[in-house]
Amino acid sequence: MESVFINGLGLIGSSIARIIKATRPDVIVMGNDINPQNTAFMVEHHLLDQQTSFEAGSQKADCIILATPVDIIINSLEALKYLKLKPNALVTDVGSSKRMILNAADDFINSGGTFLGGHPMAGSHLTGSANGSVNMLADHTYFLVNGNATKNQVNQFKALLGSGEFNFQLVTPDQHDQIVSAISYLPHAIAFTLMNTISPELKALNVDPSVPAGGLLDTTRIAMSDSKMWTSIMNSSGDDLIQQIELFEKNLKALKTAIKRHDNDAMKRSITMAQRARQEMEDAK
Amino acid sequence: MESVFINGLGLIGSSIARIIKATRPDVIVMGNDINPQNTAFMVEHHLLDQQTSFEAGSQKADCIILATPVDIIINSLEALKYLKLKPNALVTDVGSSKRMILNAADDFINSGGTFLGGHPMAGSHLTGSANGSVNMLADHTYFLVNGNATKNQVNQFKALLGSGEFNFQLVTPDQHDQIVSAISYLPHAIAFTLMNTISPELKALNVDPSVPAGGLLDTTRIAMSDSKMWTSIMNSSGDDLIQQIELFEKNLKALKTAIKRHDNDAMKRSITMAQRARQEMEDAK
Numbered sequence: 001m002e003s004v005f006i007n008g009l010g011l012i013g014s015s016i017a018r019i020i021k022a023t024r025p026d027v028i029v030m031g032n033d034i035n036p037q038n039t040a041f042m043v044e045h046h047l048l049d050q051q052t053s054f055e056a057g058s059q060k061a062d063c064i065i066l067a068t069p070v071d072i073i074i075n076s077l078e079a080l081k082y083l084k085l086k087p088n089a090l091v092t093d094v095g096s097s098k099r100m101i102l103n104a105a106d107d108f109i110n111s112g113g114t115f116l117g118g119h120p121m122a123g124s125h126l127t128g129s130a131n132g133s134v135n136m137l138a139d140h141t142y143f144l145v146n147g148n149a150t151k152n153q154v155n156q157f158k159a160l161l162g163s164g165e166f167n168f169q170l171v172t173p174d175q176h177d178q179i180v181s182a183i184s185y186l187p188h189a190i191a192f193t194l195m196n197t198i199s200p201e202l203k204a205l206n207v208d209p210s211v212p213a214g215g216l217l218d219t220t221r222i223a224m225s226d227s228k229m230w231t232s233i234m235n236s237s238g239d240d241l242i243q244q245i246e247l248f249e250k251n252l253k254a255l256k257t258a259i260k261r262h263d264n265d266a267m268k269r270s271i272t273m274a275q276r277a278r279q280e281m282e283d284a285k
Numbered sequence: 286m287e288s289v290f291i292n293g294l295g296l297i298g299s300s301i302a303r304i305i306k307a308t309r310p311d312v313i314v315m316g317n318d319i320n321p322q323n324t325a326f327m328v329e330h331h332l333l334d335q336q337t338s339f340e341a342g343s344q345k346a347d348c349i350i351l352a353t354p355v356d357i358i359i360n361s362l363e364a365l366k367y368l369k370l371k372p373n374a375l376v377t378d379v380g381s382s383k384r385m386i387l388n389a390a391d392d393f394i395n396s397g398g399t400f401l402g403g404h405p406m407a408g409s410h411l412t413g414s415a416n417g418s419v420n421m422l423a424d425h426t427y428f429l430v431n432g433n434a435t436k437n438q439v440n441q442f443k444a445l446l447g448s449g450e451f452n453f454q455l456v457t458p459d460q461h462d463q464i465v466s467a468i469s470y471l472p473h474a475i476a477f478t479l480m481n482t483i484s485p486e487l488k489a490l491n492v493d494p495s496v497p498a499g500g501l502l503d504t505t506r507i508a509m510s511d512s513k514m515w516t517s518i519m520n521s522s523g524d525d526l527i528q529q530i531e532l533f534e535k536n537l538k539a540l541k542t543a544i545k546r547h548d549n550d551a552m553k554r555s556i557t558m559a560q561r562a563r564q565e566m567e568d569a570k
Contacts, residue, residue, distance in 0.1 A: 199562035209568075219504055220559075220563050246541075247482050248479065274478075281502060
């Protein structure tokens with residue numbers, strides 16, 4: 001792979017560009033973003049060799065990385081069917097909602113294209129090219145959900161991102177969407193809801209926003225995430241998320257019942273189970 | 286105040302001792318803990334001048350700080366009625382559940398004692414003397430809920446903790462318990478429930494505990510908190526917590542309905558509201 005085109009140079013797209021530049025300084029990185037501030041930043045910081053249109057970049061690249069919101073990824077896969085790509089061009093993406101994206105990729109694959117789904121497991125509540133970084137993504141899990149890429153193409157793509165030191169995990173679309181709805185969508189829905197519960201209470205009690213300490217701040221940090229992106233994710237992955245919310249509701253109800261009944265054993269069992277599971281994640285960091 | 290007795294030298298009690306030692310190196314600090322490792326650590330690190338029994342320490346001190354779990358604080362207030370304290374001795378505590386503690390203090394006050402409730406707003410999932418620190422508490426809010434201390438006694442107590450640079454807030458027991466159930470009890474109940482929802486899912490999907498990224502880890506950090514302490518808090522503050530849980534359940538149901546109906550406007554409104562409220566706390570840090 002000697003040239004890459006990245007469509008969408010926000011937090012993730014720009015971080016991927018940084019990783020490719022660090023891994024393979026010889027590769028020509030082309031890019032496009034609807035926000036001219038992002039492209040200007042990327043060119044100025046030598047993270048982008050060429051700013052191109054979607055069409056021109058896609059037709060010149062050995063690897064096309066779709067790094068926009070999910071609905072635009074789906075539109076792009078449709079548009080790519082009608083472009084004359086390089087014969088062995090690999091198209092990949094970084095979006096959540098892999099079932100939906102792989103469905104949309106079917107038509108593209110049937111029209112002769114090659115697709116490998118991808119999803120790096122990290123992010124930030126910040127947005128835009130300037131806030132991306134190698135460190136934000138590095139050392140994290142990178143899910144791969146294959147459409148029809150050959151083993152060789154998958155390996156070439158992994159090599160392109162070598163400096164990211166990713167923990168690549170090949171999963172099915174169903175596995176991906178279930179895992180991500182548990183470890184990402186549900187915590188976001190819960191953090192938004194926690195803020196929307198606590199904030200009116202504190203306002204009514206006239207409590208200064210500086211009063212809450214580290215515990216609450218950590219628990220709700222991801223509630224600062226981008227509302228446009230999360231509306232899009234909740235809309236495209238609603239069924240998975242609702243399933244997770246309903247499991248959560250059931251568990252919260254059980255804890256509430258234990259508290260109501262002053263059932264100390266049940267409370268302690270529940271807290272200890274949570275504590276051990278969380279400690280296991282801490283130890284695995 | 287020339288001498289202080291701290292009953293309970295765990296995370297909070299030992300941090301208070303550190304703050305007093307930094308503020309007033311001339312004050313004699315006495316202490317007691319059921320765990321001999323805690324008292325040994327404190328003496329060895331010159332954070333404690335004398336290890337005493339509960340009775341001896343209480344009778345010799347100008348200020349008695351009850352820094353044990355809530356149920357022991359309540360027993361201690363009962364026991365203090367029968368001890369011959371110094372004439373102007375001030376008794377204070379660091380427990381949550383201020384309504385319950387101030388109720389228990391009534392009898393002590395009626396027997397001639399002086400009580401000022403207190404609650405520093407910080408903590409850690411770690412426990413024990415060795416994990417306490419000035420920094421853990423410093424610069425945070427310290428709620429004061431007065432029983433019958435004079436203005437002068439309140440000021441003397443604040444001066445004793447001067448190096449903590451606390452944001453002291455005088456509130457009623459009701460105000461305290463409502464604020465703390467919103468900013469501390471609810472987030473803990475939610476973090477425990479989140480772990481107990483996600484962990485079995487990840488086990489069933491065979492996902493390694495190293496896969497979850499920063500978002501989930503931050504959201505559930507407080508789920509590593511001490512199970513004994515949190516069982517005790519949930520038991521003693523159950524009514525307040527249940528009220529908060531029910532508000533949370535209502536808000537979560539509203540978000541779920543918006544997702545089910547693909548009501549993007551409602552989702553975006555809810556996320557934006559959460560995001561702004563959380564950003565306000567971030568800016569106030």
